[in-house]
Amino acid sequence: MSQYLELTDTDFVPIGVKLTIPLITRASAIIDGRCRREIGVKSYTERIPLTDQQRGHLSYYPVLEVKEVKGRPKQGLLGNFFGPPGFEIITDTSTIDIDKDIGTVWCGFSPFGSAYAELEVMYTSGWETIPDKVKVVCGLIIGQLAGNPNTNVKSKKDFDYSIEYFGNSMITPEIADLLSEFEHRSFR
Incomplete structure (x- = not known):
């Protein structure tokens, strides 16, 4: 409280x-x-859809710290033959840019060159x-x-x-x- x-x-x-x-x-x-x-400071886990330009927006800002980011590529190695791919942890954080003041997210491509459909971001936000x-x-x-x-x-x-x-x-x-x-x- x-x-x-x-x-x-x-x-x-x-x-x-x-x-x-x-x-x-x-x-x-x-x-x-x-x-x-x-x-005050609170932790959030949020799934955000990405546009075709690989942009999205976190709901709560200012963002203090990003703890973990997972991405779901639009297509797997075999396309979507076996269904859409699952979420994978993005270890290369240089492919993600987050404007901490307003919560805007830009993401690069997956290691296999596929664009991401959505991200799952664990972060803290507040003052x-x-x-x-x-x-x-x-x-x-x-x-x-x-x-x-x-x-x-x-x-x-x-x-x-x-x-x-x-x-x-x-x-x-x-x-x-x-x-x-x-x-x-x-x-x-």
Whole structure:
């Protein structure tokens, strides 16, 4: 479970709000839900199809480290007579180029000269130190959570027990703008 603030990070929360682990955990979960990923470092194994130009794209970036790459050639030594070939470990990493900032992949040909149809990449992605923007967002959400324990209620009438609700999101336009660069965007 993600926790983007420590109990000592009082600079990121509004004055008068006491940081607690449950508040930090709830706010961090809201951030993960908005971004559709964890901001911290996490390992992924992903199969990516390649274009005819031997290009593809990893889903999560920035890429910190590529641990292993397997490729499935479009054709085996005997063509596809016995079915499509399986995945093979690519030991010559000089044939693979990965732009770690945006996750773009370019791959050369297999040792037998065949183009690859898809790659299976094991890699780590994320930010080793949590960016200040994410900490600010976590503090803003904690301020909302601490100010109103039931954040979805707009108004209550005790006499006839009617309750009017806000929308289903705590993400304000300001928060959405701060998190925009950390959101998961699929390129497929």
